Amino acid sequence: MDWILILISLPILFVIELIYFKIANRYDIIDRPNERSSHKTVTLRGGGIIFYFAALYYFLAFHFPYPWFMLGLTIITVVSFIDDITSLSSKTRMLLHFVAMILLFMQCGLLGGEFPWWYIIIAIIVCTGVINAYNFMDGINGMTGAYSLSILCALVYINNYQYLFIKPELIYIIIIGVLIFNFFNFRKKAKCFAGDVGSISIAFIILFMVGRLIIITGNISYIILLLLYGVDTILTLIHRIILHEDIFHAHRKHAYQIMANELKIPHLVVSLYYLIVQTLFLVGYFFMFKYCYLYFIISIILVSISYILFIKKYFRLHILSEIASK
Numbered sequence: 001m002d003w004i005l006i007l008i009s010l011p012i013l014f015v016i017e018l019i020y021f022k023i024a025n026r027y028d029i030i031d032r033p034n035e036r037s038s039h040k041t042v043t044l045r046g047g048g049i050i051f052y053f054a055a056l057y058y059f060l061a062f063h064f065p066y067p068w069f070m071l072g073l074t075i076i077t078v079v080s081f082i083d084d085i086t087s088l089s090s091k092t093r094m095l096l097h098f099v100a101m102i103l104l105f106m107q108c109g110l111l112g113g114e115f116p117w118w119y120i121i122i123a124i125i126v127c128t129g130v131i132n133a134y135n136f137m138d139g140i141n142g143m144t145g146a147y148s149l150s151i152l153c154a155l156v157y158i159n160n161y162q163y164l165f166i167k168p169e170l171i172y173i174i175i176i177g178v179l180i181f182n183f184f185n186f187r188k189k190a191k192c193f194a195g196d197v198g199s200i201s202i203a204f205i206i207l208f209m210v211g212r213l214i215i216i217t218g219n220i221s222y223i224i225l226l227l228l229y230g231v232d233t234i235l236t237l238i239h240r241i242i243l244h245e246d247i248f249h250a251h252r253k254h255a256y257q258i259m260a261n262e263l264k265i266p267h268l269v270v271s272l273y274y275l276i277v278q279t280l281f282l283v284g285y286f287f288m289f290k291y292c293y294l295y296f297i298i299s300i301i302l303v304s305i306s307y308i309l310f311i312k313k314y315f316r317l318h319i320l321s322e323i324a325s326k
Contacts, residue, residue, distance in 0.1 A: 001168055005061045009173050012057060013180050017050045021192065029085060031193050043190055046084050047181060048144065048198010052077040054177025055205060058170050065167060069208050072103030076204050080196040100204065101127050108211045127207055130226060133233035134203035140260045141190045142271030145182035148202050150278045151225050152178060155209055157286065158222075165213045174205055186268065221296040224285050228278045231303045232256070239311065255307055258314055 024030070024044045031045040052073060059070045079096045082088055101124060105111050110123060138144045152175050159168055181198070184191035194202070206226075214222050223230070236254050240247050252261055256274065259265045281299050288295040 002062075006169055006172050006176070009054065009057050009061070010176050010180075013050055013054055013177055016053050017047065017180055017184065020047065020049055024192075027085075031195070044192040046081060046195035046197050047184055047192025048194030048202060049077070049081065050177045050181050051174065051198055051202045051205060054174050055170070055201075058173045062167070062169055065170075066107055066208075068103045068107035072100035072107070073201060073204055073208075075103070076100040077197055077201045080200040084195045084197050097128070097131070098124070104204065104208055104211065107208065108215050110211075110215060123211070127211075129233070130207055130229075131200055131203045133226075133229045134199045134206075135196060136233055136236075136254065137229050137256065138194050138199035139254070139257060140267040140270060141188070142182065142186040142268050143256065143274060144194045144199055144202065145178050145185055146271045146275040147229065147278060148178050148206065149175070149182070150275050150282065151206055151210075153279075154225055154282045154286075155213070158213065162289075163213065163217050165216045166209055171209065174202075178202070186271070188266070188268065219292065221285075221292040224281065224296050224299060227281055227299055227303060228274055231300065231307055235304060235307050235311075255310060258311075262314070 021044060024046060029045050031043050055070065055073055059065065059067075064070075075096055079088065079093055079100075083093060102111070104127070105120065105123060110120065134144070137147070152171055155166075155171050156168070156175075159165060159171060181192075181194065185193065210222060210225055214220060232255050237247060240253060252258070256270050259270045259273075260267055281303075285292065285295055285299070
């Protein structure tokens with residue numbers, strides 16, 4: 001492993017991030033708070049573009065590995081960046097996301113004829129869900145960077161001690177990109193937000209890594225790497241359907257949004273909570289790997305029950321508070 005090229009990426013990516021800040025300032029690429037925002041001040045948007053440049057650095061420095069993945073990442077990053085600046089039509093965005101996912105499947109070996117057609121359908125649904133989950137959950141300082149760091153560190157462990165499923169330099173350089181982003185975002189007053197370009201590009205990168213891992217090992221329980229985001233997103237969607245809400249409209253009903261906005265828990269505390277809980281479940285998973293599927297199912301049940309109890313308790317107290325105020 002070429003540690004020199006890995007370490008050199010740190011100052012290069014740091015400078016690229018600073019250059020982007022200059023560009024964002026110059027062209028007014030900023031995030032203005034609205035009624036569903038968890039922040040109150042105008043902040044630079046799109047700082048998560050560093051995730052793409054981390055992958056691009058790896059691609060150029062290590063002789064162009066994973067070309068289909070890199071092409072798909074480029075497409076989805078460009079689309080997301082344009083969407084950060086101006087609104088793309090939903091049809092155009094969905095079409096280009098679909099093209100990017102097909103390229104990702106090609107790189108993972110999912111389109112070689114070895115897998116039945118319905119695998120592709122399931123993969124498209126899962127990938128679409130993960131990308132949207134990452135985008136929905138990117139709402140408070142530190143969340144995207146902290147959660148991604150937990151997943152990436154787990155992937156390093158798997159790659160080193162369980163299965164060599166990907167070239168390790170890619171994971172290390174992406175981790176450096178995430179750490180640089182965290183330096184500017186994991187603050188009480190963030191210097192930048194990830195933007196769609198950041199949340200969607202890191203989701204795509206992690207999907208590529210987790211997808212390769214599952215395909216190479218045949219072990220679906222590795223989906224546990226996305227445990228908290230998955231449960232929060234799915235149960236929030238179900239909750240909104242039960243309330244007869246339009247699921248395509250903006251909202252503030254994710255557990256992390258309730259913690260940050262309604263319960264006034266500091267953003268960084270909420271982000272650390274997601275980081276610590278996700279990491280603890282992953283540590284337990286590795287210790288109990290002999291029973292990985294059983295552990296995976298129990299983990300989903302435990303997190304789901306905790307989510308439901310938290311939501312029920314909050315809304316019961318919220319209703320009682322409204323009654324008392326009248």
